[in-house]
Amino acid sequence: MTDVPNGLAGALREAQLDVTEDAPLAPLTTFRIGGHARVLVTAHSPEEIVRAVRLAVEAGARWAVIGGGSNLLVADEGFPGVVVLVRAARVSLHDTELEAEAGAELGRIVTGSAWAGLGDLTFCAGIPGTVGGAVAGNAGAWGRAIGELVVAVRLLRAASMETVEVAPGAMDFGYRRSAVQASHDVVLAVRLGLQPTERKTMLKQIDENLARRGKRLPELPSAGSIFRNLPPAQPGGQREPAGRLLEAVGAKGYRVGDAGVTDRHANVIVNYGHARARDVVQLMAELERRVAEKYGVRLSRELRELG
Known part of the structure; x- marks a missing residue:
């Protein structure tokens, strides 16, 4: 696969698609981090999603599909292909x-x-x-x-x-x-x-769950939990919260540049203002190293990386 061949943006427009070239991706993520997409297609129906992806594939271009951007880390260099932003919402x-x-x-x-x-x-x-x-x-x-x-x-x-x-x-x-x-x-x-x-x-339960999540999640830009909880030690047992292990290795408050682990929850990284994707990647690697060194286990990233 290549980046975006000449003429692909025009072909996407001819297919009656909503196309933006050199589109910033950071505002489309809850992390508010990342570079630009060479071509962004905003798809307002499932049919438009299919049309955009098929045209990208036929042209041999790299492609990716994103939605709410809530579990996504976009590379500082952005994405050199076609990004399809899903806005089909019926x-x-x-x-x-x-x-x-x-x-x-x-x-x-x-x-x-x-x-x-x-x-x-x-x-x-x-x-x-x-x-x-x-x-x-x-x-x-x-x-x-x-x-x-x-x-x-x-x-x-x-x-x-x-x-x-x-x-x-x-x-x-x-x-x-x-x-x-x-x-x-x-x-x-x-x-x-x-x-x-x-x-x-149900409405009462929704309010209670929102309150519980509000206590552990900061108001700063983040992608929620970074690592998956660990599998149970025994069949039928409870998963070991990744946050518990991370807290034990001093994750809270640890920073790389403007990316840092919030004091509210050891499994949540926030953007303190001008964090770069490389800061987040370096921070995740350090947290993984600490947990592996202390507990001999490898954390699994929940975060999707695009770039």
Whole structure:
């Protein structure tokens, strides 16, 4: 694959797509870090996502798809290919099934389903980003994960450029992961199976979960948890929180440039103003080294790196 061949931006425009050249990516991430995309396509429907990716592939260009940018670190040099920004966000209810395009905000779905008396997505309250990103990473909290509620996922296959609808089993959901992270298939839309649940109870639970997350997450730009919790020591046991190990090795307050671990939570790195991606990478490497040296375990990054 190459960067962006001459004429590709024009071809994307001819395909009636929303194209910006040399587009800054930092404002599209919650970290507020990173360089520019050679070409940015803002896709307002699943069909536009497919059209943009197929044209990039046909031209032999590098491509990437992003959503809410809440779990993303963009390289300081940016991305030399085509970035497709997913803004397809239609949501509909069919009895107890909720269908959402990949760009729908997860928070909107959590609150909307609760008001409709359908649950239970309250464990996702406060998780930033889009439903497509949440499903791709099997996001969750408090011992729950969104993959538990998935009925079907519509994908664009990266290998064949075909669109397919798959059952949950094909997604191979695991802890903060799914099959699409390795295959690079693109989530276009999802269907979630919900159950009638008391509205008042869910709205109260949403408020409580938001308050709990607010106490541990800073207001500064960040990407949330950086490392995955460790697997249980024994089958059926609890995962070891990465934050506990990081706190024990003195992670809180540690800084590289303007990137630093917040005092609120040892597993959260924040941008204190002018952090660079290389600062974050250096900081993550140092934290990994400390934990490996003290505990003999290797931390797994939850953060997606683009560049």
